[in-house]
Amino acid sequence: MRHRLKDVAERAGVSVKTVSNVVNGYQHVRADTRARVEEAIAALNYRPNLSARNLRKGRTGVIALAVPELDIPYFAELARHVVTAAADQGWTVLIDQTGGGSEQERKAASGIGDHMIDGLILSPLALSADDLAALAGLPMVLLGERVDHGPADHVMIDNVAAAREVTAHLIGLGRRRIAAIGSQRTPEGASARLRLAGYTAALAEAGIAYDDRLVAPAPAWHRADGAAAVRNLVTSGVRPDAVFCFNDTLALGALRALHEMGLRVPEDVAVAGFDDIEDGRFSIPTLTTVAPDKERIARLAVELLAGRLGPDRDSPPRELVAPHHLALRESAPL
Template sequence: MRVSLKDVAAHAGVSIKTVSNVVNNYQHVTPAMRERVQRSIDALGYQPNLTARHLRKGRTGLIALALPELGNPYFAELAATVIDAAAERDYIVLLDHTGGRREQEILVSQGFRSRVIDGLILSPIELETEDLRDRTESVPLVLLGEREFDLSHDHIAIDNVAAARTAVQHLVSLGRREVAFIGDRRGRSEPSRLRKRGWREELVSAGLSADDGLIAATDGWGRADGAEAMTRILETGRRPDAVFAYNDLMAIGAMRVLHERGLRVPEDVAVVGFDDVAEGRFSTVTLTSISPDKEAIGRLAVESVLARLGGNAPEPQSIRAAYRLIERESTLGRRQTSEGADG
């Protein structure tokens, strides 16, 4: 039979209300009483009925997280941080895959699952401001990522222009002068545009040429896209001495092509990625990368949704999460690497 609050209260010799206060982590319970009740909880194997708890508040206990690429390690790692943060608050996360398609992002944002969720965290790629301006769905929406929206929704992102400039500044500080950018997106893409802007601004600031001949556009952002982009640049006869890639997967694809062409990383070509996914930390030449604070992004996203749900949130705000440059072998070689600085 399921152990109830009444059973725990009887075992501990306290009131049901006291047990409830401990289970709900109310702060006014004394440490001695909390320990006493927790011993009874552990002894009886009590598990709170989270479904009933949420239903009493008129909620489902579910948050939806809509991401563009579940197969991309960055989004997989980000999803894990959101799931962990939600679990700490007794919420379950439903994952949705939009494929980065505008029509699917519109469908998700307009609340086609609003009857079964309490809030939505959406990382859009192609969604436009006008797609959200007339949103009538009451389910709280928190936006992640680099799209800029002039709307009344919380938006959590890192400063992509500044982060890209940090990456290029690192390359320039190492004496690199021909810095390519791979990952310019064919069609609309705010994240790509912002990172390319940072690449260009930092090169100009350093008195170097931001040569369009060293920009490679792609349809996707995977390893094969990075390899194809690197191949196209080399086949023009240009040989940059550094590459800044839109993300780590493209950087890894580019490094493979450089290896096949007999070019050494970083001796001949230094490479910097973006996202700091685990794969880059274990590649044959470990990858220098911009590392967004994924844990903070996930925590802030969940906190923002639940604050809006509870009606005690401030005015919608744009929240900047931290980032740092992690310096590894793809720019420093096999000498000692560093952990970089916070952004």
Template sequence: MRTTLRDVARLAGVSPKTVSNVVNGYLHVRAETRVRVEEAIVALNYRPNLSARNLRLGRTGVIALAVPELDVPYFAELARHLVAAADALGWTVLVDQTDGVRERERQVIGGIRDQLIDGLVLSPLALTAADLAERTDATPMVLLGERIHRGPADHVLIDNVAAARDATAHLLGLGRTRVAAIGAQRSAAGVTARMRLRGYRSALTAAGIGYDERLVAPTPQFHRAEGAAAMAELLDAGARPDAVFCFNDLLALGALRTLAERGLGVPDDIAVIGFDDIEDGRFSVPTLSTISPDKRQIAGCAVDLLHRQLRTGAAGRADADGGPQEVYADYRLIARESTGASTPPVRSVQAAQAAQAVQTVQTVQAAQAVRSVQPGRALPSGSSSPSDPSTSAVSPVPPAVPGTPSI
């Protein structure tokens, strides 16, 4: 026989209405009562009728995730984590691809699917603050990434300037003095690239090394082919770096290909570090050192912010009484073979992920990320971000990212 809401209420010693309040995530239930109800739900293996609940609340139980490119591993891995976080709330995720085109992103925020979804998580590349200001759709929304700082919507990102500074400092710490950068972009959409270039320059300044534009290779996109071509251009121009910071892992994988074709050793001749910690980097030869954003935490925070917006009815803001939240997720530096760290053989993806979990420097449990928006790191609208342009160009490196070797 199917367990009913009344069965849960009887075991927990509360009214059916209280059980309903817990299931629907209402905030006014006392903590001890909530625990009792949740324990009864687990004990009886109760499964709420989500269709009935959504119909009653006027919701679909579906949220959307819109990203620029699904064939970029970072976004695919992020989508996997977001689907898992949404599933914990009984939500289904509709995944959309914008190709980073402004008009497509405008359509997404304009309510093109407002009859289908309860909320939107968007990683924009071309959208502007003016586009958001003109938005009339009331669907709850959370932004991801570096585009549109301190806008009208809740926002989850990492400190790209600090992370890029750490990556460059890692190379400098190996005794390398001619550190190149691959991935600079001059387009208006290249906010991420500009932040990572700023971090790169900051690390050089801190080390007393002058900025040499000949060591900076722009790329139109962050793909393998562009990384391979940029590495070839640096070598053909006679720049001959002894280390390279690539602004994402795909660029780094392309650079590794060119270096192998030219007969140059990594890291003996040229050390290489990337950014994003995609799975391919754990299996490349050599394995790729990288900056690893906490994708699980980013996804969990985004889903939690949407959940809060749905509970408070404040579209775009989890805090109905305050401004939009800007949440900085954790990252860590992983040193692998491409910068001289020894990497044990990887027997399976699960083994690699388990080893990473053990050596995580900045640990944040997935459940914690879903329940709360990283206490102490959520910045109200108008606050300075960790790498606000108004602050000093050389700011302290976060102490919890030492670049511990791992796989």
């Protein structure tokens, strides 16, 4: 059923290597020989055995993408773009779910299918720069905010600026009691820290006093956490007139909780998120959010990895910043 070069060679009456040459597009093969070989390949439905090829070449043509959770829309959308960008390089993407745990992430980084993958695009939550440095084995590109100036290539957006812009937009709407949802004190909370920094910067610029009762922590960034945070804020008597959620799923949860408590969005409370996931374009109301250029992020990551596997093998780590913009929708309109 499954044939090898040898079978094709016998059928075409040539050597194994000649078939290999045809398969690999080697130039110096006589036209009629090539035709005969190709006929045999077609007849036997020959497919190269990649394990063998990899063993020989030391390359697999497979890269891994490791994200915390696949069913978080942001990562799913990102994954789609990475798969597409990788296809342009002729790569297949093996997707790994780390669950955000450091052990899982370490496992991913130290070589999922050891030698099965040529490189890794990792979106780390739990691992620190030091952890990662210890895992230098595999060519790696990091996504997101976790590790700045780490030991590996790195693609991110300017979180502080983005958070500042979206907060300034809420201020521009005349809101003064702006809550921030999603703060985290753990070392994992690098994104949270940056976005919080942007938030406070915008407040400072507008001369609004920082009130830490308006800053709500969220252990994870799921819808349920956003909803819980809003309920806490409102029932504890802090009356925000706007909410900046550190990602869109938090914001969708917040919308839900506000609705349940009879508060109107945006009239009573304006809401803004971060990530621009598809859901936010159809929620009720639609969601104002920071829109990172995911397609660009994915493409940059893949290109950086391609560099690492090729000419830039030993160049110093690079940090690339992808653009973002504000998507103004109903929850905090223009």
